[in-house]
Amino acid sequence: MGTYVTESGLKRKTLQECRAEIENALKQAFGPSFETSADSPNGLLISQLALGFSNAWELAFEVFSSRDPAQAVGVSLDFAAALNGITRQSARACSVNAVAFTLDSSATIPQGATAVRTRGNLDFTLDSSVTVSRSACEKLMIEDDGSQKNTDYVFHFTFGDVTLNNSTEQSNLYRLRQLIIVAGGKAEFYGGRLAVWVDDSTVGITGQLPDDFNIYAGNTGSFTAVTEGLQTCDIGELDAVRGSVTGFDAVYNFVVGVPGRDAETDEELRVRRAIYAQSIKSCGTDPSIEAHLLNDVPGVTAASVTSNRNMTTDNEGRPPKSFEALVGGGEDYDVAMCVWKNQPSGIQPYGNTSVEIVDEDGDRQMISFSRPRAKYLWVRITYRLYDEETFTGIETLKAAILQWADIEYNIGKDVIPDRIYQGIYGVPGVGQCSIEVALTENPTDSPNYETDTIPVSSTDYAVLSTDRITLTPAT
Structure with a gap:
């Protein structure tokens, strides 16, 4: 080992040691009577020199310590974590796919149009423009605007005409839902309005629109929160439009958004690096799969793995000899591929989400994991x-x-x-x-x-x- 970097670390000199060394060197050069008292001109100069040398030793110690993840901070910790292949997770805004609706026969809703998550009054902006046509779109949304009982209302849907004349005690929208399903469409209530769609196809309405109903047409767009940080957007929470944008009349998210995330702190990065460094040594264990999901899959914000090692189904429905990866964030295919690459051989992955992936040999594999519901x-x-x-x-x-x-x-x-x-x-x-x-x-x-x-x-x-x-x- 060197003189100053020893088996126990960097042997740095204190301010007092630096001063004593300078005093001894000057007395050796000019004789033992050379004046070095603290309040003498020579002593004041010695104090300044000693402070400079002491600061240099402190710098050396900081550089030496910056290689240690337990002591490094900020950028130095980023460099230390990078040696394990880990990058600090930056802050990210919550994002969500939502259907942008228009009352017009056709409209292009521009990039930057603003929708609102009413919980917390959080704004989301549209990532890229969405073009909608009432004759062929992903979803229609029907709103009752004063319809009457015992009155004919004709809807010319692309899957078939529907005539509503309601003499029952049911609401007109509820009765309309039943008629749409009989005619071959899909319909369900969301936020007080009736959503209409067709599986694996577009839906539309043509011809004369019936009176006393507002009919919105919509296509999906990606919306991102205007502020980064730990935010969520559950189904139906993005349901209002901010400001006045021509053609942008309503919005609704039918799926859960991808949670946002705060910037990873130094302590969080240290813990994640340590877990990863330890678990990466093994393969197929719960901590190892968690570590790979967190570090290898872009967009993953949380991951936990629970195994059922018994020969009977556990109390949360996991089959015998299976494991369940609960994952927040990330694309489904990327998550499934990571689970496939790191799962133990012969053990069944279980969950509420199943994705077909193509393995290294070109074979198709069905991989299951869970999303928070x-x-x-x-x-x-x-x-x-x-x-x-x-x-x-x-x-x-x-x-x-x-x-x-x-x-x-x-x-x-x-x-x-x-x-x-x-x-x-x-x-x-x-x-x-x-x-x-x-x-x-x-x-x-x-x-x-x-x-x-x-x-x-x-x-x-x-x-x-x-x-x-x-x-x-x-x-």
Whole structure:
């Protein structure tokens, strides 16, 4: 080893050692009577020289330490992590595919058009322009604008004409949905409107449009949040248009968005580098698969792997001798390919998403993994006001509950009704309450309320919105 870099590390000199060395060198050169006291002119010069040498030693120590991931910070840590093939994850904005709708017969919705996630009032902009034609589009959206019972309304859909004349107690839109399905189309309610489409084909409506209905035509575009950071966009949350853009009249996301991400901190990067360095030594283990998903697949924000090593199905439905990779972010094909390359031989990958990939030999393989799935939470609260405080209003109370829920309900978190009091009692003027909750598969399903805890599986998460919060004053 060298004189200063020893087996125990860099042997740096202190300020006092630097000063003593300079004093000794000057006395050897000019004699023992050479004046070096601290307040003498020579002593002041020695102090400045010693400080300069000491700073140089500190610089040497910082450069030496910057190679150690446990001590390196910032760019130096980036360089250290790069030796393991790891790059710091930068901040990224949430993105989501949503259908941009127009009321016109045709329109081009320009790049930069702004949609709004109403939760948190977060703006998303359209990544590239979307052209829509009412005669051939991905989805139609029908809105009742004052239709009447016992009145003929003719819809000339491309899959067949539908005549609505409703004499039942059902709403006209509900009856129209039934007729569309009989005629060969698909229809479902989203956000109070009726979405119409055809599987594996475009859908359209031609000829004279019926009165008393607003009919939107839409195609999918990619929208990206205007701010980077840890944000999500669940189904139906991108549902408003910002400003006035010709031809851009409505928007709705029918799929969950790709979560955004904060910039990776030094400590997070250190931990990820250490996990990767350790797990990469093995192959086919849960930590190894997690590490490869996080580091090898662009866009992956989270990954966890759970194995069922037993000969019976476990309590979350995993088959015997299988593993489940739960992955947030990344393209489906890239995730599936990573799972294929790093899975243990002969062990079945399991999950709620299956993707066919082509392996190194050109053979097709079906690979399964799981995506976090939203379960739609409904909250019904019967409340009394507390007279000694000023109640700030229903909307304020809903916003407080929603803000609490955004923090509370991460993946696998059960819905415990009594915990919702934490969100309620931060609002002045609220007295005694009773809480009922429900979870549904779709935001348009009818809730079955209960007061007991609702279990949430390890691959699901509860999501709440203001339109699923019902507040009723106690009588």
